[in-house]
Amino acid sequence: xxxxxYIKRAFQIALLDKKVIRKVxxxxxxxxxxxxxxxxxxFVAVYVQYVYRKAPLSLQVYIxxxxxxxxxxxxxxxxxxxxxxxxxxxxxFLRPTLVSSLFSILGLASLIPFIGPILHVLISIWSxxxxxxxxxxxxxxxxxxxxxxxxxxxxxxxxxxxIIGIVIGITMVAQNPALYMPK
Numbered sequence: 509x510x511x512x513x514y515i516k517r518a519f520q521i522a523l524l525d526k527k528v529i530r531k532v533x534x535x536x537x538x539x540x541x542x543x544x545x546x547x548x549x550x551f552v553a554v555y556v557q558y559v560y561r562k563a564p565l566s567l568q569v570y571i572x573x574x575x576x577x578x579x580x581x582x583x584x585x586x587x588x589x590x591x592x593x594x595x596x597x598x599x600x601f602l603r604p605t606l607v608s609s610l611f612s613i614l615g616l617a618s619l620i621p622f623i624g625p626i627l628h629v630l631i632s633i634w635s636x637x638x639x640x641x642x643x644x645x646x647x648x649x650x651x652x653x654x655x656x657x658x659x660x661x662x663x664x665x666x667x668x669x670x671i672i673g674i675v676i677g678i679t680m681v682a683q684n685p686a687l688y689m690p691k
Contacts, residue, residue, distance in 0.1 A: 511541055511544075514538065514541035514542070514545070514607055514610075515610060517531075517532055517538075517607055518545060518607050518608055518609075518610035518611060519610075519611075521604055521607060521608040521611075521638065521642065522608060522611045522634075522638055524637070524638065524641050526641065526645050529604045529641065529642055529645040529646065530645055530646075532603050532604040532607050533599075533600040533601070533603055533604050533645070533646050534600070534603075535603060538603040538604075538606070538607050539599075539602070539603055539606065541606075541607060542602070542603055542605075542606025542607040542609065543606055545606060545607060545609045545610035546575055546578060546606050546609045547571065547575065548610065548612075548613060549609045549610065549611075549612030549613060549615075550570075550571045550574040550575055550578075551571060552612060552613050552615045552616055553574060553612060553615055554570040554571060554574065555616075556615050556616065556618055556619060557570075559619055560618075578609070581661060581665070582598065582601065582602055582605055583598070584661050584664060585601065585643060585657055585658075585661055586598040586601060588656075588657040588660055588661060589601070589643065589647040589649065589657055592647075592649060592653045592656065592657060593649070593653075594647035594648060594649055596646060596647045596648060600646045600647070601642065601643065601646040601647060604642050604645070604646055605639075605642055605646075608638055608642060611631075611635065611638065612635070614627075614631050615628065615631065617631065618631075636658065639658055640654045640655055640658050641654070643657055643658060
């Protein structure tokens with residue numbers, strides 16, 4: 509397995525090379541490097557959160573949760589693509605998405621003093637552009653449908669975050685109501 513080839517392809521995908529996206533979508537050997545890139549990207553995301561929030565760094569917990577979240581989001585995108593008329597298999601989206609996850613190591617740029625937060629926003633926006641193009645090319649959909657899928661997926665994530673927040677809040681109040689009642 510030639511990891512350098514997949515590193516190159518990850519950067520080509522980040523530069524929106526549609527031929528490479530289609531090639532990776534069909535490449536049966538792309539799955540393992542893609543999973544490795546996802547774990548590396550997960551590590552970077554967890555580390556950046558640790559640096560910013562000074563939260564305890566529990567890689568054994570956060571990395572599997574991050575990887576699982578990405579895989580659930582891929583499944584959601586696949587269901588939405590099917591609803592939007594695609595006949596493609598999930599693996600054709602999974603491979604380029606995982607390979608392009610190497611791009612997430614650029615999240616380390618957010619640690620640069622002063623310009624880091626600006627770079628983080630720009631990288632995040634570009635990641636959404638990459639995501640739309642990978643959806644479009646992998647599922648052979650129009651740009652409008654790919655954008656619609658991404659927006660619906662983001663809405664689903666937002667709803668899930670709100671629901672989780674409400675459940676956590678209710679649980680905290682139920683455990684010790686005196687702490688949360690006005691005096």
